[in-house]
Amino acid sequence: MNTPNTSRAFTVGKTESGWARKVVDMPIDQLGEGDVLVQVEYSGINFKDGLASTESGRIARIDPLIGGVDLAGKVIESSNSNFKVGSSVIGHGYDIGVAHHGGFSQYARLQSSWLVPMPAGLDSRTAMMIGTAGYTAALSIDALEKAGLKPGSGPVLVTGATGGVGSVAVGMLALRGYEVVASTGKPENAEWLKKIGASEIIDRAETSAESPKPLERERWAGAVDCVGGATLAYIFRTLKYGCSVAASGLTGGTGISTTVMPFILRGVNLLGIDSVQTPIEPRKAMWQRIATDLKPTWLETQSVEIIGLGDLSEQLDKILAGKMRGRVLVNPHL
Numbered sequence: 001m002n003t004p005n006t007s008r009a010f011t012v013g014k015t016e017s018g019w020a021r022k023v024v025d026m027p028i029d030q031l032g033e034g035d036v037l038v039q040v041e042y043s044g045i046n047f048k049d050g051l052a053s054t055e056s057g058r059i060a061r062i063d064p065l066i067g068g069v070d071l072a073g074k075v076i077e078s079s080n081s082n083f084k085v086g087s088s089v090i091g092h093g094y095d096i097g098v099a100h101h102g103g104f105s106q107y108a109r110l111q112s113s114w115l116v117p118m119p120a121g122l123d124s125r126t127a128m129m130i131g132t133a134g135y136t137a138a139l140s141i142d143a144l145e146k147a148g149l150k151p152g153s154g155p156v157l158v159t160g161a162t163g164g165v166g167s168v169a170v171g172m173l174a175l176r177g178y179e180v181v182a183s184t185g186k187p188e189n190a191e192w193l194k195k196i197g198a199s200e201i202i203d204r205a206e207t208s209a210e211s212p213k214p215l216e217r218e219r220w221a222g223a224v225d226c227v228g229g230a231t232l233a234y235i236f237r238t239l240k241y242g243c244s245v246a247a248s249g250l251t252g253g254t255g256i257s258t259t260v261m262p263f264i265l266r267g268v269n270l271l272g273i274d275s276v277q278t279p280i281e282p283r284k285a286m287w288q289r290i291a292t293d294l295k296p297t298w299l300e301t302q303s304v305e306i307i308g309l310g311d312l313s314e315q316l317d318k319i320l321a322g323k324m325r326g327r328v329l330v331n332p333h334l
């Protein structure tokens with residue numbers, strides 16, 4: 001394939017008339033530094049993409065920025081012999097879509113040291129149905145299991161269950177034989193959550209309630225929390241003795257009002273989860289797990305909304321408003 005001259009791309013940044021989101025034809029030599037040029041087949045939409053698309057989100061670190069923290073596609077140029085032209089790759093983390101142009105573009109120029117060769121059993125579409133959100137879910141489950149969680153330990157709570165991280169966590173935990181309790185603020189999606197693996201649904205109002213009590217009934221053998229704030233404080237109060245919560249997100253707030261009691265009387269653990277700076281070798285290993293023992297069975301059968309760059313702005317507003325269900329994919333060639 002000849003190198004294209006331009007890449008159709010969704011950019012955000014300051015203009016004379018204020019902050020703007022635009023679809024533009026970006027000259028290919030303005031895609032940034034990197035030894036590999038990837039034809040993007042799919043990107044996905046993450047909460048972080050929503051934040052990066054707004055001035056107040058204070059996430060975009062170049063201006064203009066082609067957003068898209070996730071991408072998967074085919075190598076069309078490479079000066080690294082480990083990444084052959086025609087091979088499929090996944091790119092995410094390392095501030096792609098934040099400080100370096102990302103996946104909301106027909107082409108992306110990237111450092112090969114950031115790229116994961118597509119594992120057998122996944123393709124660009126399924127990899128992006130998982131994306132950073134699913135990778136974060138996988139990191140969370142891995143951390144909980146390393147801290148002692150086993151199928152049969154008891155119910156595992158997933159908060160923000162209809163979102164990207166939450167919905168993939170529900171599917172992965174169910175696949176591994178856990179009893180999954182899904183907390184959601186969207187009761188209309190209860191049946192869908194059961195279909196992808198939840199055995200019980202509880203209302204977000206319950207898991208985000210504030211309480212003066214330092215401890216409540218021991219309930220959860222583990223928790224995957226991407227909500228933070230009052231929800232994380234609720235989890236501390238209700239984890240069983242010696243159990244852990246893997247915390248990755250902040251859709252419910254950044255502050256936590258808690259006491260030390262759950263830690264010093266019940267020995268509960270807070271496991272911090274970061275998907276951005278995972279070194280490349282453990283990142284590749286985690287994607288191998290995602291392609292095998294953590295691969296949600298519903299991936300291939302689940303219908304997924306696929307949009308073009310022109311519809312991105314609306315979807316970014318939707319994820320910021322907490323209204324998205326599961327994953328929405330972006331095909332920049334539509």
Ligand SMILES: NC(=O)c1ccc[n+]([C@@H]2O[C@H](COP(=O)([O-])OP(=O)(O)OC[C@H]3O[C@@H](n4cnc5c(N)ncnc54)[C@H](OP(=O)(O)O)[C@@H]3O)[C@@H](O)[C@H]2O)c1
Pocket residue numbers: 045046047048132133136159160161162163164165166183184185186204208226227231247248249250251252253273274275276319320321322323324326
């Ligand atoms: N640490 C990392 O490396 C990492 C990686 C990926 C994502 N994250 C973070 O994880 C979080 C989720 O990301 P995502 O892409 O899954 O976002 P998402 O698709 O928007 O999912 C977030 C979910 O949180 C729930 N929610 C929204 N507003 C809420 C509120 N005010 N209070 C309580 N729950 C609320 C909603 O689920 P329900 O309606 O079902 O309750 C929503 O679907 C974000 O904060 C993101 O920045 C962190």
